[in-house]
Amino acid sequence: MKTLKKYLLPCMLFLCYTIIAQTKIMSFENVNVIPMNIDTLITNQRVIIADGKILKIESATKIATNHVDVTIEASGKYLIPGLVETHYHLQNDIENEFKLLIANGITSARNMAEYNGQDQIKIRELAQSNAILSPHYYTTGPYLKRHDFSHVDSVDVIVNYHKKRGYDYLKIADNLPKDIYLKLLETAHNENVEIVGHGQRELPLEFSLRIKSIAHIEEFMNIFSKEERSSISYLNEAAKEIKTSGVYVSPTLGIFEMISKYADKEKSELLNNDKNNKYLPKHYSDYWMSEKINYRKNSWFTDEESLIRLEKELEWQKEFTLLLHKQGVPLMAGSDTYGLFLPGFSLHRELELIRSSGLSNYETLKTATVVPARYLNTISQSGTVSEGKLADLVLLDKNPLENIKNTKTIVGVVIKGEWLDREKLNNLLLEVENSNQ
Incomplete structure (x- = not known):
């Protein structure tokens, strides 16, 4: 990761530019609005943006009552809220990865670990101050595992560290x-520190439901016994219990799908030849395309019966995702970005997999807009296309309510009130590509 010092001068220039850009009033004319508060499409609208917020939404057939500096003709296009990546991991250069997120319509991201050598609080400060082009940013602290808790008394030290540093969440x-675990729950509650992360596979289900959000649908697959996983009646009761707890769940189906892609020789060749790998640093992509990674050398993944098992496990996860949805469990799209599952691009694949689980296109889109906005406590300011909310928006060429894959047809992005058209987004991608050569 690049040193933070180099950002100081460019940051001030970018901040000044952003402030100037946001003083202009712009409008999307003749645009189709997908507001996301309900499952509907409002055609032929005028959406006026000023000071980084949605000032007015009105019919484009009316004469504009507000002065407009910049008009964006959007006939036949579709306006949705900015997307939220709820399971992001910084692997390489933060500036480049932010560009990948934004170029893919992601205007908010929840980072799920602070690895050695990273300063996620400093990164969040840079994001919040607009010192670098960035989405709205939230972060956990260090990735905590069993060995980090040497004894019960160590819980107080860890929770106090998280509270003092000011992380948004504590990740187990x-x-x-x-x-x-019980001491951690109690201490975190007393210190108003929210816990997120993996389930407790060695304890009954109820224990895992005491945290704010669970990071993988796979966790439930491993909490349940083999008999429980195959019992529809048990799974229905478990889904009701999960709903009652109020916990949020990120399926992260895409990263599990990636395991079989790494392990299968034919699929791995396609994966290695993916055109988007050019956005990764060469040393990083070389490793993940090599035979050194565990998924390509361990028979638990590579044997024929293993590939069949992985396929069945993914199907189970999709079926349980639908079961949770039917019970009303809040689901959030998150792609667990690492390896060849690139930031930004990965979220669109995650949405496709959630859709293939049986959710409608609208319900799938909610997992990356309305639901995470409620989770992040920003629903008053984001999550829908509504007057008074922040101008974090994505303009699409095709309707995602007809096909969720249309979230990839990005014409432009409004991030913190700044309009980035397709040419600017392409330039961001080119900058990332060139920096990795």
Whole structure:
């Protein structure tokens, strides 16, 4: 990751530019609005943006009552809220990865770990101050596993560290001893620190439902016994219990699908030849395209029966995703970005998999807009295309309510009130590509 010092001068220039850009009043003319508060399409609208917010939404057949500096002709296009990536991992250069997110219509991201050598609080400060082009940014602290909790008394030290640093969440990623887990829940509650992450696979389901959000649908597959996984009646009751708890769930189906792509020789060749790999640093992509990674050398993944098992497990996860949805469990799109599952691009694949689980296109789109906005406590300012909300928007060439794959037909993005058309987005991608050569 590049040193943070180099950003100081460019940051001030970018901030000045952003402030100037946001003083202009712009409008999308004749646009089709997908507001997302309900399942509908409002055609032929005028959406006026001023000072980084949606000032007015009105019929484009009316004479504009507001002065407009910049008019964006959007006939036949579709305007949706900015997308939210709820399971992001910084792997390489933060500036480049932010560009990939934004170029893919992602205007908010929840980072799910602070790895060694990273300063996620500083990155969040840069994002919040508009010092670099960035989405709205939220972050957990260090990736916590069993060995990080040496004894019960260590819980106080870890929670106090998280509170003092000011992380948005505390992330657990392992099975903890029961006494330590209960102490962690109690201490975090007393210190108003929210816990997110993996389930507790060695404890009954109810214990895992005491945290704010669960990061993978795979967690439930491993919490349940083999008999429970195959019992529809049990799974229905479990889904009701999950709903009652109020926990949010990110299916992260795409990263699980990637395992079989790495492990299968034919699929791995396609994966290695993906055109988007050019947006990764060469040393990083070389490793993930090599035979060194565990998914390509471990028979638990590569054997023929293993590939069949992985396929069945993914199908189970999709079926349980639908079951949770039917019970009203809030689902959030997150793609767990690492390896060849590139930031930005990966979220669109995640949406496709959630849709293939049986959700409608509208319900699928909610997992990347309305639901995470409620989770992040920003629903008053984001999540829908509504007057008074922040101008974080994506203009699409095709209707995602007809086909969720249309979220990829991005014409432009409004991020923090700034309009980035297709040419500017292409330039962002080119900058990332050139920096990795």
